[in-house]
Amino acid sequence: MSQAVVDRLRAQFGERILETSDAFGDHEVRVAVKDWVDVARCMKDDAELQMDHFIDLTAIDYPERQAARFDVTLTMRSSRNGARIRVRTQVRDGEEPGTLSGIWAGANWAEREVWDMFGIKFKDHPDMRRILLYEEFVGHPLRKDYPIDKAQPLVPYREESEIVKLPPFGIEEGQPFARIDWESRLAGRDYQVSPSIGVQQGQRRTLSDSEAAEQIQARIEARMAREAAEASEETSKEGSGE
Amino acid sequence: MEPADELTNEEIALELSEEPMRLNMGPSHPAMHGTIRMVLDLDGENLVNLDVQPGYLHRGFEKSCERGTWAQVFPYADRLNYVSPMLNNVGWALAVEKLLQIEVPERCQYYRVILGELSRVADHFTCNGASAMELGAFTPFLWLLKVRDWVWDILERETGARMTHSFGRIGGMAAPPTANFKDDVLQLIPEVHKVVKETEIMLLRNRIFLDRMQGVGVLTKEQALSYGVTGPVARSTGIPYDVRKDHPYLVYDRFDFDVPVGEDGDNWDRFMVRLEEIRQSVRIIEQAIAQMPDEGPVDVDDPRIVYPDKDSVYKTIEGTIAHFKLVMEGLRTPKGEVYSFTEGGNGELGFHIVSDGSGTPYRVRVRPPCWYNLAAAREMLLGGMIADIIPTFGSVNMIGGECDR
Numbered sequence: 001m002s003q004a005v006v007d008r009l010r011a012q013f014g015e016r017i018l019e020t021s022d023a024f025g026d027h028e029v030r031v032a033v034k035d036w037v038d039v040a041r042c043m044k045d046d047a048e049l050q051m052d053h054f055i056d057l058t059a060i061d062y063p064e065r066q067a068a069r070f071d072v073t074l075t076m077r078s079s080r081n082g083a084r085i086r087v088r089t090q091v092r093d094g095e096e097p098g099t100l101s102g103i104w105a106g107a108n109w110a111e112r113e114v115w116d117m118f119g120i121k122f123k124d125h126p127d128m129r130r131i132l133l134y135e136e137f138v139g140h141p142l143r144k145d146y147p148i149d150k151a152q153p154l155v156p157y158r159e160e161s162e163i164v165k166l167p168p169f170g171i172e173e174g175q176p177f178a179r180i181d182w183e184s185r186l187a188g189r190d191y192q193v194s195p196s197i198g199v200q201q202g203q204r205r206t207l208s209d210s211e212a213a214e215q216i217q218a219r220i221e222a223r224m225a226r227e228a229a230e231a232s233e234e235t236s237k238e239g240s241g242e
Numbered sequence: 243m244e245p246a247d248e249l250t251n252e253e254i255a256l257e258l259s260e261e262p263m264r265l266n267m268g269p270s271h272p273a274m275h276g277t278i279r280m281v282l283d284l285d286g287e288n289l290v291n292l293d294v295q296p297g298y299l300h301r302g303f304e305k306s307c308e309r310g311t312w313a314q315v316f317p318y319a320d321r322l323n324y325v326s327p328m329l330n331n332v333g334w335a336l337a338v339e340k341l342l343q344i345e346v347p348e349r350c351q352y353y354r355v356i357l358g359e360l361s362r363v364a365d366h367f368t369c370n371g372a373s374a375m376e377l378g379a380f381t382p383f384l385w386l387l388k389v390r391d392w393v394w395d396i397l398e399r400e401t402g403a404r405m406t407h408s409f410g411r412i413g414g415m416a417a418p419p420t421a422n423f424k425d426d427v428l429q430l431i432p433e434v435h436k437v438v439k440e441t442e443i444m445l446l447r448n449r450i451f452l453d454r455m456q457g458v459g460v461l462t463k464e465q466a467l468s469y470g471v472t473g474p475v476a477r478s479t480g481i482p483y484d485v486r487k488d489h490p491y492l493v494y495d496r497f498d499f500d501v502p503v504g505e506d507g508d509n510w511d512r513f514m515v516r517l518e519e520i521r522q523s524v525r526i527i528e529q530a531i532a533q534m535p536d537e538g539p540v541d542v543d544d545p546r547i548v549y550p551d552k553d554s555v556y557k558t559i560e561g562t563i564a565h566f567k568l569v570m571e572g573l574r575t576p577k578g579e580v581y582s583f584t585e586g587g588n589g590e591l592g593f594h595i596v597s598d599g600s601g602t603p604y605r606v607r608v609r610p611p612c613w614y615n616l617a618a619a620r621e622m623l624l625g626g627m628i629a630d631i632i633p634t635f636g637s638v639n640m641i642g643g644e645c646d647r
Binding site: 133 | 308
């Protein structure tokens with residue numbers, strides 16, 4: 001990390017550098033979303049800076065922050081003198097910062113991952129597909145309001161009678177020990193533990209915002225009811241047979 | 243059917259499709275170790291276009307880290323680059339220590355360096371051996387992997403586990419070095435040199451091996467920088483970037499070692515850079531063994547960070563409470579954000595961590611070196627032939643656990 005880079009960017013952009021920091025020895029500048037691409041291009045092309053070695057681009061979610069929900073950070077290195085800098089911008093939900101993939105090729109995959117995990121799209125990105133997850137995935141898992149124990153209701157539920165797949169292997173399967181239920185916390189609800197624990201304690205219904213998940217839940221319940229009805233029918237038949 | 247030379251040009255043209263053929267390679271393919279899918283557009287045997295699709299080993303590492311305590315990340319970190327888990331362990335410990343602004347005692351620093359370099363030796367032997375095996379040379383693979391097993395024997399004696407050690411701790415290590423540690427490592431060193439030499443004899447004058455490695459999978463310096471390539475792949479293109487040299491951490495600034503660089507950025511250079519790095523790692527180990535103090539503490543002296551010893555946990559109420567608080571609530575870190583990076587097996591392994599001041603990480607971002615190396619693999623492969631995918635992909639050394647997290 002290098003103070004010289006911060007000074008140079010300050011000289012170049014003046015007021016457009018909103019904030020600088022050197023906490024923990026990591027030098028950082030914060031810029032507005034509209035200056036994101038300009039600052040990046042300057043870092044690459046400026047004869048003094050030559051930040052040509054792409055290191056990383058990622059995002060951080062602050063759902064409780066009203067103005068701009070996400071931080072997008074870019075870490076860069078200069079191969080000439082080894083200087084390092086982190087650039088940060090704050091992005092509203094739905095806002096699209098410009099892509100850096102035209103400046104550094106490595107930003108292509110990094111931005112695709114940010115889209116995949118946080119749902120931040122980048123303007124003019126050549127290939128804005130999901131990269132780690134599949135296209136049918138619902139939601140963006142690194143958002144804080146995505147429950148860690150949420151399962152994706154995409155595989156059609158099999159009706160074969162020999163496959164017994166009931167809760168806890170249902171919709172919110174596995175990992176019932178997530179600490180914070182962000183969905184409830186944001187909604188200001190009373191119970192802020194994990195949905196699965198809540199259900200086990202009979203506190204409230206399974207949290208599930210996707211319609212598909214609810215449909216499957218309904219189908220499971222319908223099937224259980226049907227099986228219960230069949231079972232009672234059989235017992236009544238046996239009773240009449242005697 | 244008539245021989246081809248009796249057919250007119252039009253008839254031949256009719257038999258060959260003008261459209262490129264689309265072929266799926268992987269995710270379950272013997273050469274795509276680590277489950278990667280590649281969609282290839284082929285013109286005969288030539289690659290016209292390809293799309294590299296990672297993600298089949300995605301396990302939600304970063305999301306899982308937001309659930310436990312800082313110390314509970316160590317087992318996950320092991321499973322990032324499972325070929326050299328100790329390097330990830332130390333990388334994570336250093337990241338949290340940077341946030342806590344503490345430095346471990348000198349003995350622990352040397353211990354970390356030696357264990358880490360042993361892991362690097364195992365990592366590079368595995369990669370080079372697998373590269374050779376995929377080109378049909380099975381003997382070198384077994385020959386090189388025996389060194390990995392010797393290294394793992396030492397690591398098992400030290401840590402209790404062959405592969406996923408979970409041995410790092412914030413502010414120290416899980417245990418001090420064993421009594422025989424230095425002797426064990428010193429006994430291994432001549433054997434490593436011997437195997438490196440034998441590898442050179444076996445492979446470096448093999449015509450088939452040369453033809454498939456030299457000039458294949460070329461990456462230029464500019465491309466490597468632009469893609470964010472680091473580690474042996476970057477060094478093979480001539481970028482002398484090694485975190486141990488450029489941004490020394492632990493005690494790496496006290497050792498005399500070289501950073502090998504290549505010229506062409508082809509498979510051959512990547513192979514040779516790794517082979518030379520084994521020698522340099524051994525050099526570091528030799529110096530570290532000589533400098534490492536035999537006595538002294540391994541953990542920092544701070545009960546807010548380090549677990550109390552078991553004796554006091556079982557016999558005193560203070561120890562029990564301290565242990566309980568550290569396990570159940572986790573150690574508290576100051577609020578803030580750090581980016582800490584070390585030289586992993588494949589390049590710059592960065593941990594970008596955000597703390598909200600509680601015992602649980604707010605956000606953990608791993609900068610996996612493989613991720614950017616793999617992104618650049620498209621440049622290496624385009625314009626080549628389908629058979630070149632095997633050695634090139636092998637020498638990029640994509641590790642699924644780290645790439646897909």
